[in-house]
Amino acid sequence: MTTQGIEAQITQISLKIQRQRDVLRNLESNKSLLQQQLNAVRDPIARLPVKITSEIFLQCLPSESSRNLSESDNSRGYPRPKAHLAPLLLLSICHNWTDISLSIPALWASIAIVFPRARGFEHLLEAWLRRARSYPLRISLSGVCDSRVARPILHHSAQLERLFISFRQVTFDEIADGFGFQILGGIQELPLLQQLEIIGTDRVPYCGLSFQHLLSRCPNLVELHMQYLDLNFEERPETLVLPHLRNLTCINNSTAIQWITAPGLEFLASSAEDLSQEALTFFLKQSSPPLRKLRLTQDGNFLYRFDDYMTLLPTVTHLQCVDADSELLAPLFDFLAGNPALLPNLRTLEVNNFLTRAFTGPTDVLNALAHVLSVRHRRLQTVRLTMSKSSAILTNGADLTIFRQFLADGMDIHIGVDDGPNILLATETQEEFVEEDEEDQI
Numbered sequence: 001m002t003t004q005g006i007e008a009q010i011t012q013i014s015l016k017i018q019r020q021r022d023v024l025r026n027l028e029s030n031k032s033l034l035q036q037q038l039n040a041v042r043d044p045i046a047r048l049p050v051k052i053t054s055e056i057f058l059q060c061l062p063s064e065s066s067r068n069l070s071e072s073d074n075s076r077g078y079p080r081p082k083a084h085l086a087p088l089l090l091l092s093i094c095h096n097w098t099d100i101s102l103s104i105p106a107l108w109a110s111i112a113i114v115f116p117r118a119r120g121f122e123h124l125l126e127a128w129l130r131r132a133r134s135y136p137l138r139i140s141l142s143g144v145c146d147s148r149v150a151r152p153i154l155h156h157s158a159q160l161e162r163l164f165i166s167f168r169q170v171t172f173d174e175i176a177d178g179f180g181f182q183i184l185g186g187i188q189e190l191p192l193l194q195q196l197e198i199i200g201t202d203r204v205p206y207c208g209l210s211f212q213h214l215l216s217r218c219p220n221l222v223e224l225h226m227q228y229l230d231l232n233f234e235e236r237p238e239t240l241v242l243p244h245l246r247n248l249t250c251i252n253n254s255t256a257i258q259w260i261t262a263p264g265l266e267f268l269a270s271s272a273e274d275l276s277q278e279a280l281t282f283f284l285k286q287s288s289p290p291l292r293k294l295r296l297t298q299d300g301n302f303l304y305r306f307d308d309y310m311t312l313l314p315t316v317t318h319l320q321c322v323d324a325d326s327e328l329l330a331p332l333f334d335f336l337a338g339n340p341a342l343l344p345n346l347r348t349l350e351v352n353n354f355l356t357r358a359f360t361g362p363t364d365v366l367n368a369l370a371h372v373l374s375v376r377h378r379r380l381q382t383v384r385l386t387m388s389k390s391s392a393i394l395t396n397g398a399d400l401t402i403f404r405q406f407l408a409d410g411m412d413i414h415i416g417v418d419d420g421p422n423i424l425l426a427t428e429t430q431e432e433f434v435e436e437d438e439e440d441q442i
Contacts, residue, residue: 039094046096054104060086061107078112078140078164081124105135110162115143126152136161136192157187162195167228193218197225211256215240223247226256239286257283265289271297271322277308284312293318306335310342318348325355326365333368337375348382355388362387366415370402373411382412389417 039046045053064077079087087108090101101107108131129137129152137159143166196218198211211229215221221242226249238259245262249269257270258279268291270280284291294316321329329351336343349372356362365385373380407413 036095039096043094043096050100050103053100054107057086057090057101057104057107060090061110078110078138080112080114081121081128102131105131105133108132109135110138110140112140113142113145113149115141115145115149117146117149119148122148122152125149126155129153129156132156132159134159138162140164140166142166154187157190159192160190161192163190163193164197166199187214187217190214190217191220194220194222196221196223198227198229200226200228212240212259215242215260218242220244225249225251227251229256260287262287262289266292267295268293269295281308281312284309288312290315292316293320295320295322297322297324306332307339310335310339313343315345316343317345318350319343319346320348320350320352321354322352323355324351326362329354329365330368333365333372337368337371340375344379346376347380349380349384350382351385353386353388366400370399373406374402377406377409377411380411384414386414386416 041047045056048056061079062077079085081088083089083092087101090107091098108128111125111128113125137156138161139153141153141164196214215224222244224242224245224247228251239261240259241261241263243262243264245260245265247267248257248260248262248265250257251269251271260283265287266289268289291313292315294313296319321332324332336346336349354362354365369383369385373383403413403415
């Protein structure tokens with residue numbers, strides 16, 4: 001056989017092999033299409049209307065009630081960009097799920113970003129936010145935010161509805177290097193922003209001008225939470241009016257409340273060890289808000305000199321005191337009983353985790369509280385007081401007659417132990433506190 005004949009046979013065999021490969025490729029493609037059709041028939045999700053499937057997918061995102069509030073995890077109910085978590089996980093199941101996931105803007109409207117991030121993350125973030133289309137955005141930032149990642153966030157800042165920024169794990173040197181300035185200083189307008197939460201680093205100064213710049217760009221802010229923000233101003237800044245603010249929480253924040261005016265505020269929580277009575281009184285006088293609920297803690301010595309601010313709270317219906325010791329609670333209750341014209345609309349009085357001091361025991365607090373009930377029983381509807389177990393044990397033998405009387409008259413009363421089933425008195429059970437059996441204590 002000649003050389004040309006051999007080459008011709010090789011060419012024919014190669015063509016036959018290629019034809020078989022084409023046939024195999026077509027068979028594989030047909031099999032894949034049939035498998036997809038079979039999966040669509042078997043998959044219960046595929047048989048549902050897209051609207052219902054979309055709602056199921058949205059339920060895969062972390063919820064507010066399931067969020068982890070520990071300092072090591074600041075995701076706070078926002079989805080993280082991880083392949084094993086929704087919504088990215090939904091893209092890896094099948095083509096149908098991918099198509100549905102990419103058609104739901106709300107699925108991509110929130111994200112938790114914990115820094116540092118790998119190089120190139122800004123491209124993933126831009127794609128993520130673009131999938132949200134025009135949907136309002138909710139973004140959580142924790143750690144050292146660099147300019148690469150700040151850029152796509154600033155590009156979509158006009159869509160921000162909720163923003164959470166945490167400096168909690170940031171060092172002094174990182175703040176000195178400009179942490180957060182790319183985010184705060186670069187923002188132009190936040191017309192949709194309704195909720196803003198900023199957690200600083202305890203006792204590390206932060207640029208007050210950047211923070212004031214941020215608030216000045218939020219004309220429709222409804223809820224503001226500030227924690228551990230030691231804002232530095234060379235001179236007092238111009239007062240900032242937040243007309244739509246309804247909820248304000250200041251925790252260990254010594255300066256911001258003094259230059260904010262909130263004429264529509266309904267809820268105020270203050271816990272600042274160096275926020276003076278004068279600052280709180282000035283804020284209430286300047287804002288004259290229709291406050292409904294006031295939550296105070298002992299840290300700021302708010303429970304001294306009650307007349308400084310109690311006269312400014314005619315609309316408050318719910319007064320809550322947290323972590324107050326017995327030496328301050330007893331005078332507070334005496335003040336409420338002795339000045340029934342103040343807080344005329346008070347309906348709920350709540351004390352959480354009160355602490356016992358040597359000179360004023362829990363029985364003294366109970367007696368003072370009973371005096372409040374005897375004076376204000378026609379207006380008070382709910383009274384709740386919780387304490388440590390050791391304090392509750394010290395109340396054994398206390399006279400609960402007046403509490404039982406008001407409980408029988410229909411008042412909602414709960415007096416008991418923090419984080420435990422033991423109670424002194426409660427509407428639901430009307431049982432007195434009983435110590436645990438020795439067997440339970442072992």
